[in-house]
Amino acid sequence: MADRIVEAYTGEYAAGKSENALNRALELARRGRLVTLVDLDIVEPFYTLRPIQDELAAHGLTVLAWKTGETMGLGEAGTVIKPAARWALRRDGDVILDIGYGVGGSRTLNLVEGAGSDPDLKVLAVINISRPMTASVADIVQHVRDLGRVDGLINNTHLGDETTGEVVQEGARVVTEAARILGLPVVATAAAAEIAEKIGQADCMDNPVRPLTRFMQKAMW
Amino acid sequence: MEKPIQEERKAFLTGNEVVAWAALVAGAEFMYGYPITPQNEIMHYWTRLAPRYKRGFLQTEDELSAGFTTIGGVMGGKKAFTATAGPGNTLMQEPLSMAEMMRLPVVVVVQQRGGPSTATVIYSQQEVTLTTMGGNGEGLRIVYSTSSHQELFDYTIKAFNTAWRYRFPTFVLGDGYQAKMREPLTLYDPEARGVAMVGTEPFVGKEGVPGIERPPAQHRNTFSLEEELYEKVKTDAGDYEKIAPSVAEYSSKYTEDADLVILSHGVVFRAVAEAVGSLREHGFKVGFFRPVTLRPMPVGPAREMAQKAKKILIAESALGQLARLFKEAAFGAQAEIHTLFKPGMGITAEEVEEKARELLQ
Numbered sequence A: 001m002a003d004r005i006v007e008a009y010t011g012e013y014a015a016g017k018s019e020n021a022l023n024r025a026l027e028l029a030r031r032g033r034l035v036t037l038v039d040l041d042i043v044e045p046f047y048t049l050r051p052i053q054d055e056l057a058a059h060g061l062t063v064l065a066w067k068t069g070e071t072m073g074l075g076e077a078g079t080v081i082k083p084a085a086r087w088a089l090r091r092d093g094d095v096i097l098d099i100g101y102g103v104g105g106s107r108t109l110n111l112v113e114g115a116g117s118d119p120d121l122k123v124l125a126v127i128n129i130s131r132p133m134t135a136s137v138a139d140i141v142q143h144v145r146d147l148g149r150v151d152g153l154i155n156n157t158h159l160g161d162e163t164t165g166e167v168v169q170e171g172a173r174v175v176t177e178a179a180r181i182l183g184l185p186v187v188a189t190a191a192a193a194e195i196a197e198k199i200g201q202a203d204c205m206d207n208p209v210r211p212l213t214r215f216m217q218k219a220m221w
Numbered sequence B: 001m002e003k004p005i006q007e008e009r010k011a012f013l014t015g016n017e018v019v020a021w022a023a024l025v026a027g028a029e030f031m032y033g034y035p036i037t038p039q040n041e042i043m044h045y046w047t048r049l050a051p052r053y054k055r056g057f058l059q060t061e062d063e064l065s066a067g068f069t070t071i072g073g074v075m076g077g078k079k080a081f082t083a084t085a086g087p088g089n090t091l092m093q094e095p096l097s098m099a100e101m102m103r104l105p106v107v108v109v110v111q112q113r114g115g116p117s118t119a120t121v122i123y124s125q126q127e128v129t130l131t132t133m134g135g136n137g138e139g140l141r142i143v144y145s146t147s148s149h150q151e152l153f154d155y156t157i158k159a160f161n162t163a164w165r166y167r168f169p170t171f172v173l174g175d176g177y178q179a180k181m182r183e184p185l186t187l188y189d190p191e192a193r194g195v196a197m198v199g200t201e202p203f204v205g206k207e208g209v210p211g212i213e214r215p216p217a218q219h220r221n222t223f224s225l226e227e228e229l230y231e232k233v234k235t236d237a238g239d240y241e242k243i244a245p246s247v248a249e250y251s252s253k254y255t256e257d258a259d260l261v262i263l264s265h266g267v268v269f270r271a272v273a274e275a276v277g278s279l280r281e282h283g284f285k286v287g288f289f290r291p292v293t294l295r296p297m298p299v300g301p302a303r304e305m306a307q308k309a310k311k312i313l314i315a316e317s318a319l320g321q322l323a324r325l326f327k328e329a330a331f332g333a334q335a336e337i338h339t340l341f342k343p344g345m346g347i348t349a350e351e352v353e354e355k356a357r358e359l360l361q
Helices: A017-030 A050-057 A102-111 A137-147 A165-182 A193-199 B015-025 B040-049 B063-075 B086-102 B128-133 B149-166 B176-180 B226-247 B268-281 B299-308 B321-329 B349-360
Strands: A006-011 A035-040 A062-064 A094-099 A121-127 A152-155 A186-192 A209-212 B009-014 B030-033 B056-059 B080-084 B107-112 B142-145 B170-175 B182-187 B250-253 B260-263 B286-291 B293-295 B311-316 B336-341
Touching (some): A006 A017, A006 A102, A017 A050, A017 A094, A017 A121, A017 A186, A017 A209, A035 A050, A050 A062, A102 A137, A121 A165, A165 A186, A165 A193, A193 A209, B009 B015, B015 B107, B015 B149, B015 B182, B030 B040, B030 B063, B040 B056, B063 B080, B063 B086, B080 B086, B086 B107, B107 B176, B128 B321, B142 B149, B149 B226, B170 B176, B250 B299, B260 B268, B260 B349, B268 B286, B268 B349, B286 B299, B286 B321, B299 B321, B311 B321, B336 B349
Parallel strands (some): A006 A094, A006 A121, A035 A062, A121 A152, A152 A186, B030 B080, B080 B107, B107 B170, B142 B170, B311 B336
Antiparallel strands (some): B009 B182, B250 B286
16 A cells, blocks of 8 residues: 555543544544554553454454453553564554553554654644643643654543533644654544534644444453 | 642642642541552642652551551641541551540541452442441541542531541541542632631640640540450440531432432442432432441431331442441331442442332332
8 A cells, every 4th residue: 555554543531642642543444544553552441442352443443452351460560562463563454553642652662663664654643732731832742742753733632521512622723833853743632523523624723533333341351 | 837728729630649648638637558559649649749849658568557656646736637448447457446446537538449348449438337347446536538539528528527626536438439430520618718727735744844834635545444444445435426417418309208318428329319200200209328437327317217217228338337327327217228239339320310210119
């Protein structure tokens, strides 16, 4: 595939990495592309792709994730990377990597064969300014610099069920300003489908809008 | 001290993060702790925030030590707290008994996990007996059971005031689901909302010559004679009984005309509230009763409800730990008691509704 898409989703704890990763994978699959979605979250195994992998696979994705029952000492004794995940970048087609939070999460990429040299890989930091540690431009800039390699930002600002269009747009303004200082593009603003529809194709900063279907609420353990 | 929240604002947080923010805005100066899932992110988050706001943290070698160092911090006059879960809560009962004996305002956040022993890291309501009555004493402690992130925030702040006002160990009892769940809440500075924070003072190392310029600081957890101990426990229990009615909190709805009242606490209350709403819409005379404080129990209102209700359904993620507390409070009432006990498992609104419909047929 000439235009192979390879993206790794990183960012702050509970920023919405998995939701964005799986929605991106589904969007690509809907376009008829061959997509592998990889659970690389070995930092915090509470909300991961594990519990919903069959549902996602039914949408035509290949999902590389442990089954919860295959794991031992989950949440207590560390999480072992799935061998297939280590070699995910050698697969044909698009590869979407959902990696754990913070600097620890970003370093998980070092465990993936070829991550340092893959010509198509883009590392995207997911930002929700309703998360207090990434609420301001200065905090976001510092946070993204701490993460190491980042190639673009995604504005994923929301307040769960209390999200409004204005909450998302304020996120767009703040994230776009942080991106300008960092010299990075804002790849998209993501929002729950009904809110995305109200905002339209682009947010107030002219970033493209990605509608999200929420799966992760069902993904505990 | 720099105010962590300058302006009230909505935020999207996990429950553990909520606890750390609440402790911060309540003016907590020190956290002592030992890691255990599912409360780890309280420590993780606190250690991220603490340097920014000049607060302290000590990771100890185990929960026994975390409990005793919290006692040390409190005795030195610091607003100190700790957090734990499951087997950690078991270990912590020894220092917490000491805090009970010495009337120390120790604040403990418990995120319940499955039991007995290591069990699961995930969730349960099986630490109710341990948290309310643990230790070799009389359970002279205050336990708030929360059901949402806003409550986790509000009651963690309140726990510091309750502890320092009454000088009994005070607990915020959450669970693994609340710890990890994400939902929006309003973060605020308590003083900006008119909630005055109770001041602290050292228990030891005060100014002046003891016995001459001030009363000596004698804080004992050891007594030689039965009579001495008897006097001490009776006095403390008397103090506790006196404050109990003003400390006890509960919420209830639709209990006046109810054929069935559903009793629950903590996160299970969310399912119960939803089920009751749905059953009312379908014309069933169902109400709920929810103790917010599990210790002291809201004895008067609980008994009054149990005297009026025909049937009571007790729903909890344990094998009757809330039920035991309730039955003691409602002793003598005539209502039929039914149960939905799922130790270590979550309870959904659908399950509660189904069980209620069965009982109402």
